[in-house]
Amino acid sequence: MIVLGIETSCDETAVALLRMQAEDEKVEILAEIVSSQIDLHRLYGGVVPELAAREHLRNLPLLYEQAVKEAKIEEAQIDCVAVTTGPGLKGCLLMGTNFSKGLVKGLSSSRNVELVAVNHIEGHIWAAALENADLKPPFLALVVSGGHTEIVLVRDFADYEIIAKTSDDAAGEAFDKSAYLLGFPYPGGADLSKLADTVTSSRFKLPKVMREAEGFSFSGLKTAISLLIKKQSEVDLADNNIKAELAYSIQDSIVDALLYKLEIAISKYAIRNIVLCGGVAANRCLRAKLSKLEACTVMFPKTEHCMDNAAMIAYVGGRRYLSSLKSFQKTLEVRPRWPIDQINE
Ligand code: KG4
Ligand code: ZN
Numbered sequence: 092m093i094v095l096g097i098e099t100s101c102d103e104t105a106v107a108l109l110r111m112q113a114e115d116e117k118v119e120i121l122a123e124i125v126s127s128q129i130d131l132h133r134l135y136g137g138v139v140p141e142l143a144a145r146e147h148l149r150n151l152p153l154l155y156e157q158a159v160k161e162a163k164i165e166e167a168q169i170d171c172v173a174v175t176t177g178p179g180l181k182g183c184l185l186m187g188t189n190f191s192k193g194l195v196k197g198l199s200s201s202r203n204v205e206l207v208a209v210n211h212i213e214g215h216i217w218a219a220a221l222e223n224a225d226l227k228p229p230f231l232a233l234v235v236s237g238g239h240t241e242i243v244l245v246r247d248f249a250d251y252e253i254i255a256k257t258s259d260d261a262a263g264e265a266f267d268k269s270a271y272l273l274g275f276p277y278p279g280g281a282d283l284s285k286l287a288d289t290v291t292s293s294r295f296k297l298p299k300v301m302r303e304a305e306g307f308s309f310s311g312l313k314t315a316i317s318l319l320i321k322k323q324s325e326v327d328l329a330d331n332n333i334k335a336e337l338a339y340s341i342q343d344s345i346v347d348a349l350l351y352k353l354e355i356a357i358s359k360y361a362i363r364n365i366v367l368c369g370g371v372a373a374n375r376c377l378r379a380k381l382s383k384l385e386a387c388t389v390m391f392p393k394t395e396h397c398m399d400n401a402a403m404i405a406y407v408g409g410r411r412y413l414s415s416l417k418s419f420q421k422t423l424e425v426r427p428r429w430p431i432d433q434i435n436e
Contacts, residue, residue: 093121093164094171094412095194096405097151099187100179100211101238102128102138104150105401108162108169111409117224118409121162123402124154125395133277144182151190169198173408176208177426178238184425192423207408208423212239212431213251214403215368217410218392221402226390231362233353235377236369236399237263237278240307240349242356243431245366248410251431254360255352257307262345262371265309269341272316274328284374286331287338295319295326295340300348307352312344346377354384363387372397 092112098105107123128146132138159166174191177184191206198204215234220226228250232243240263241256260268263280270279273286297315300308316337320326328334357363365387371377373394381389396403 092170092409092413093168094173094405094409095155095158095169096209096401096403096408097172097174097187097191098211098214098399098401098404099147099151099183099190100175100177101183101399102132102143102146103399104128104147104154105399105404106151106154106158107401107405108158108164109402109405109409111406111413113413118221118406120221120402121164122158123400124158124161125398125400126150126154129278136271136277138180140180140182143180144186147183147186148190151186155190155194166198167201169204171205171207171408171412172198173207173209173405173411174423175211175214175404176423177210177429179211179427181425181427184427188423188425205412206423207411209404209407209411210429210431210434211399211404212241212243213249213407213434215239216243216245216251216366216431217407218368218396218400218403219366219390221396221406222393223390226366229362230364230366231353231356231360232366232368233349233372233381234369235262235349235367235371237261237267237280239369240309241431242353244356244360244362248414249434251434253430253432254356255306257309258304259308259310260313262307262309262349263369265312265345266341266371266374268313269316269345272313272320273334273338273341280371281373283338284342284376286335287342288375290332290335290339293336293339293343295337297340297344299351300344302351307348309345309348312341316341342374342376346374346380349377350380353381357384357387365389367391368397370398
């Protein structure tokens with residue numbers, strides 16, 4: 092069975108072609124292409140939704156054609172098209188969804204091609220399965236991206252419960268906003284982390300992020316950093332060592348908050364299989380600390396599959412196609428807000 096994945100929920104246009112046999116077998120990635128718009132949006136300090144949508148519209152036919160060529164398949168071999176219909180930016184989701192609908196209409200002239208709606212967060216959760224065929228529920232997924240931060244209890248495929256989420260900024264957003272304060276261009280999270288990893292300690296102390304509350308909250312961190320930069324005369328950001336130490340403290344603070352809540356979840360639910368996913372899962376410090384969690388098995392997707400990509404969308408769509416969940420969300424309306432625990436509604 093060959094499945095095409097289309098992802099356009101934010102500022103990456105991504106297309107992938109996967110070969111899948113049975114629900115629980117290793118998948119073969121025939122082609123995957125991600126076209127990042129970061130350079131375009133960097134000029135504005137963040138994602139401009141209208142520009143992003145226009146880029147998706149321009150990119151999609153080109154990437155699709157390139158993927159089919161790279162995969163060395165005929166269009167007529169595609170059995171299923173999986174597309175992200177939420178959560179994400181409405182105009183961007185519409186571009187991917189409309190393109191997919193048109194494609195399925197064209198491909199279906201001689202035989203039935205299925206169109207499957209995929210939740211972007213569900214894609215991130217299963218990205219680790221692209222390289223680990225033995226990823227089996229139940230597990231706890233720590234989803235940390237630019238738009239989302241939550242701990243999800245994965246009871247089974249398509250059976251999810253959110254057990255902690257952020258009440259304001261996402262972890263990636265916290266990295267990016269902090270990076271901006273240190274003078275890095277958007278999105279900045281990876282640059283901040285790279286600099287932080289050049290030192291092993293810091294003279295700066297930042298408050299522990301939200302120990303008492305149920306979920307996560309990162310908005311206070313930005314205020315604390317701003318105050319620290321304003322108040323302390325020794326915070327000279329032109330001094331690379333000082334900048335690196337501040338980056339170290341910021342990274343430590345965010346990673347500490349994620350770990351603290353994850354450890355609570357591990358003991359509460361007595362589940363020791365952990366999946367780390369989303370763009371921030373590429374963070375080396377977070378990966379290293381998670382790997383040291385006692386008696387836990389931790390899985391990460393490879394770095395390219397932590398970031399937004401279409402292989403993870405194709406994988407989830409393919410599993411739905413191969414299972415009884417095939418007729419899932421037939422209407423294919425885009426859902427800019429679509430919590431993972433409302434996946435079957
Ligand atoms: O999952 P993703 O590609 O897009 C969303 O769905 O949001 O995540 C992007 C986020 C950005 O905020 C980016 O700064 C962050 O992931 N990120 C990192 C690292 N690499 C990417 N944050 C911290 N350390 C990194 N190494
Ligand atoms: Zn994402």
